[in-house]
Amino acid sequence: MTVLGGGVIGLSVAWYAARAGFPVTVVDHASPHGGSWVAGGMLAPITEAWPGDEDVLALGVESLALWPGFAEDLDVPLNRTGTLALATDPADNEVLDQLHAYLTRMGRSATRVTRRELRALEPGLGPTVRSGLSVPGDLSVDNRALLDALRAACRHYDVHFTEDAEPPTAVSGVTVIAAGAWSRDLHPALRNVIRPVKGEILRLTARPGTLPPPRHTIRAHVSGRPVYLVPRTDGLVLGATQHETGFDADVTVGAVRDLLRDAETVWPAVAEYALAETSAGFRSGSPDNMPVIDWLAPDVIAATGHHRNGLLLAPVTARRVLSLLREGAPPREGGDS
Template sequence: MGKLAVVGAGVIGLSVAWRALQHGWLPVVIDPSPCSGASWVAGGMLAPVTEAWPGEEPLLELGEASLRAWPEFAAELGDVGLRTEGTVVAAFDSADARQLDILAEHLASVGRDVDRLTGPELRRLEPVIATSVRSGLSVPGDLAVDNRKLLTVLRSKATFVQQSARAVRTGEVELADGSTERADVVVIAAGAWSRGLHPRLNSLVRPVKGEILRLRSRPGSLPLGRTVRALVESRPVYLVPREDGEVVLGATQYEAGYDTDVMVRGVHDLLRDAQSVVPGLSEYRLVESAAGVRASSPDNLPLIDWLEPGVLAATGHHRNGLLLAPITAEAVVAMLNGEPVPEAASAARLEAR
């Protein structure tokens, strides 16, 4: 064991630092603005099955393995707003219903079952769904977490150097002020900014912008009881409830570099599509709009591996950073300690690319 420098204070970096501390390492987290990036803006869905798609079976297996670890992970941390009601997925029109049929058939082909529901059956589970929605799916095993509660708890367990990192080399991190933070091992977990910290990541990580809105129910408005995902004329949208009556609404996705401006068209599209599925949202208050930059990879799998002796990568999680935090932290600590990584995480190794 020794000193560990973790570059990046999102959910991945903070989870790695926390787990490493439990295993005898002395971590310091390097980030100019801890908990302010994509993890703070996220919706909080822990939903590998409803994210699944043909050709991405290794990602499904990785996500399911991490989902199984989430209840214990959350219990260790305390109150992080973990929700267990599951997810319903609504199809707005007949073309959207065919897309959900493809998803259900794919999941059945790889041994995962979801419940196909009629419109009335959907509304029995989630009464807020529009009467015009005629079909959908139920995924009772999905979870959701309050990302901001989670980050606040993880932040309380970390020691920080609040500076930007310029570059990472074996045993050291070059900081923005020209100084150097030295460590036995450096973990690059800086999300979309990881690509500029090590040459091996430059072609493997790219920024993808996403926008979210936060809404809050008002007296008399019908509350959302569980996560609702939907396809509206092939456009994805999700609504994730919080315990205090807040709802996180999202699913925009742009190739826009590191831009974090919230665009009028993004707000318009999110509200239009969400109200097509849950009309009662028109009575909610709009309390926040925000944009974040996710770290995507060419195959949507994260990158969890050694880049060189003394330098590890834990990045490229795209839409699944919150979901994959437990298994990523477990895999990184296993590598630090020279132990086997979880089998499902082997697909995230560089040699598998």
């Protein structure tokens, strides 16, 4: 079989399939704008929840439960400290109240915490933080270490890597389309379903004498603008903007300004960090934010449209694709794409 795309979804699918005995080739152009290379690495379905995205929440929670085993098989460390969602003004505080009420209705646990409790958990938080929501079950992972580990695991099972996409018709066996935002151009059935959703993101490294990064993943609303800080051993990942402007890969001045300003409100010490990288990536958007994981044709499977949740949904996606492969294509052409 051939997997088109060497991001987290493509590699996870390739690894699972190869481990199950399928001969696998991964076609990967290694774009510097691939969603999983640029991503922050939050595995945080709970704080990502919002009315209207119930299916995404359910699938995310299902995948989150698979993550500890997935990471252990790959020997990739997880940060298990959890997420703190913060508010910095009264309206943002109300948004957290709404999120909390919604999560409670959905049967998900999250604890409302006061400013004092927050600063006990994370003394480096800025003084204007008002209150928060603590979600201890959320995880995070170093996305680039994960991609390295997935490639190593694929090689261990003799997955072949190439940059040259052979024409799909010439390939015998099944093709899995896992090319993120670029998937829309790889099959007509994805043409008006998948769209690129641009995100700009910064990587900051701590310097001698600076406060170390937070232990938790920090998500905040600063005057209505969402921002997140995902800790790494040497610093943090600061994200992210969200625009729908096609495949525009520029990092704009305004994006960097907004992200830094809002991050400084939440975690003032970032001003002394080194600005190590600015990057833009493309999430693969779908109409309902749910991934498309299904047969598109008798020899084509789609595994794309993961939007903001590619890393989180990698285990559940790989598992579903493997079961599609084992069941084989549905007898009639088409599937329900």
